[in-house]
Amino acid sequence: MFKTILTGVALTLCFTGAASAQTPGGVANVVIQPEPPGLMLGLVQNAPAQTVAGNIYEGLLRYDFALKPLPGLAERWSVSEDGRTYTFNLAANATWHDGKPFTAEDVIFSVEFLRQTHSRARGNLAKVTSVEAPDAHTVVFTLSEPFGPFLGIFEVGSLPMVPKHIYAGTDYKTNPANNNPIGTGPYMFKEWKKGSYIRLVKNPNYHVAGKPYLDDIYWHVIPDAAARAVAFETGKVDILPGGSVENFDIPRLSQAKGVCVTKKGWEYFAPLSWLWLNNRSGPTANKAFRQAVSYALDRDFAKDVIWNGLGKPAIGPIASSTRFFNPKLAKYSYDPVKAKALLKESGYKGETVRLLPMPYGETWQRWAEAVKQNLEDIGIKTELVSTDVAGWNQKTSDWDYDIAFTYVFQYGDPALGVARNYVSSQIAKGSPFNNVEGYANPAVDAGFADGAATVDAAKRQAAYDGVQKIIIEDAPLAWLLELEFPTLTRCKVHDLITTSIGVNDGFRDAWIER
């Protein structure tokens, strides 16, 4: 009897001992929502595609929670004194999933490829005049002038490396390899049963020794939000990436036994929500009216009631988790009295204002109703105009709205994800993510240009402080909340989120306790 107990204790010790080290093997079951249209990251950039294909493809760099670069396919990098030359030393043992070596030629080709297919990469690479390969594992980027955020553009979703030997000389969009994506990442594409699941398997030749740990990753397509929550509750899936269940389910799910929650892994994207205010015509063309809207919004109510405590009231164009945010510039608090005074000053005559909700599920619908209430409380006649995703895209990109909900990613730097919404050169129909409000201010254009054109952090901060001050005063739009999308996992899943793009950086470090 005594002996049995001892053995039991020894076994338990043994198991707990083993559990604290990274155990290789195991299967991760993850929810993916919605089903991506494809997995070739150079061609498809929607959120679920990035989440799945971040395991298949890699970028040259990754970024920690403070957005400092970490090695990816590039092991080392250096910047020249004048901020115009960037040299990357690539991992010498990296190979594509079909066994061909990954070289500097692939980097040069990827730049060429993405300049044709990837609109964000096209903008990010605008200052690059040449990309050269002095040897097989060194790449040199030369810029026409210094570009402050340049080291921040190499994340896998922004600049994924694509294989030259498969795509060179072909029609990229119809290449059969698009349905069988080949990257350098820790997991390889295995199978996709449309409407059911996507299966990735371990890349045994991954260039980081000992990684990855898991054998398989199954991405389950479950279209109903309540059914996704049930799948997690019943243990059929272990991981709910941020945003895959309605936020009113999160408190219940996170209180269950053995469930871990993290808000990390969104620092690079820093999703910021706001109301587009059409600066061109109608009451929203008036600055006092726009300021009145900003004072009328009860952001704490939205955070506490509609988002169940998730998120943080936004004070201006730059999110607090990204660089060059300045907390001292806060101006708009919930103040209906001030809002009413400003509304009177604006000369508003009771015209009906159209409010376009975001067609992304229950939470957004309720939020639109709350904002309508806020606006009507100060005397703005508001009409909700609901539509689906395609209709919302059409209405915002054709400027057919008075007030419209949106949320936009910041991509780690004001020059990459903020300037586009305020500079006058970005006023163009056909995109729901540029300067949709039609705001034009030469001082703002100049400030953003100054902020981007130097690598000196102090000079950049000064430029962006100036810009933030003007924009907050002009109120071209009404900032709402910095959104949070917590990731829920079974606690046996470890090291899933290790960088500022979270699950999108793949399951490179993740392991499951067994």
Added chain:
Amino acid sequence: MAGFIAQRLAKGVLVLAAIVVLNFFLIRLAPGDPALVMAGEAGATDEIFVTQLRTKFALDKPLPSQLAAYLGSIATLDLGYSVRQQMPVATLIGERLPATLLLTGCAFLISIVLGVLLGALAAGRAGTLADTAITGLALLFYATPLFWVSLMAIIVFSVRLEWLPSFGFETVGAGYSGFARAADIAQHLVLPALTLGLFFMAVYVRMTRASMLEVSRLDFVKTARAKGLTEGVIQRRHILRNALLPVVTLAGLQAGTLVGGAVLTETVFAWPGIGRLMYDALLQRDYNLLLGVFVVSSAMVLIFNLVTDVVYRMVDPRIEVAR
């Protein structure tokens, strides 16, 4: 009979062509297009990106030439290509069809067998407690929204009792084959097929009961009773058979929708069927795929209407096949 069928098929082709043209314009009335949807999903976009997509989707050509191109390919039985999914439409539909047919077919069988049985039972005992119980239950299933019943079934049978899986077509990654796989799929099928079947069952119960009660008041039933036939024989042979016509009509209508799938049930149970394919295609404005699903399901409706007409004749020989 053969002439009749040939004639109906020829008419069917014309109807189908009209449906294609109508749907072609109808879905383009919705705001937005597939290029804008994809641009929107990308989180950042510029003019070049949207123009490239429009060219890729062949949306840069004028509408009439788009329609002509589509009709031309349909005429050669080619459903076209889904640019969004990077696959031929026929392949996409073909992949989803077995799952849908399994689900809707089972639900169809469950509903018609249980519905007629319970309806006949209720009619035979009209006014008794059993009748009240059956009609009450049928009314409940008929009136309760399908997605709610589905979610409740999941909570009871998957979450609380842990008897049945809550989502999917089979256990992913289990590597079952042969009989084990069939059993696994059957387990996954129980909840969606039952919840979907219960709604239609309710319709059949009410239809069968009402129709049988009506027939039971007719003179020939009195004659049968007067002849001294047993109640069971009267119910089965005289009343039920004559009461079945409206049920067949309804079954024909339901059968026509088998291929169209069941959007709600497929969504809640993550069943990889046609209904979801169509719903996603609608939201994504994937015109070719959406039209493809419409073409296939309208063809099915036409075929089942024809089958229904033939079955009428078998059930009730007095009916001449209508010309």
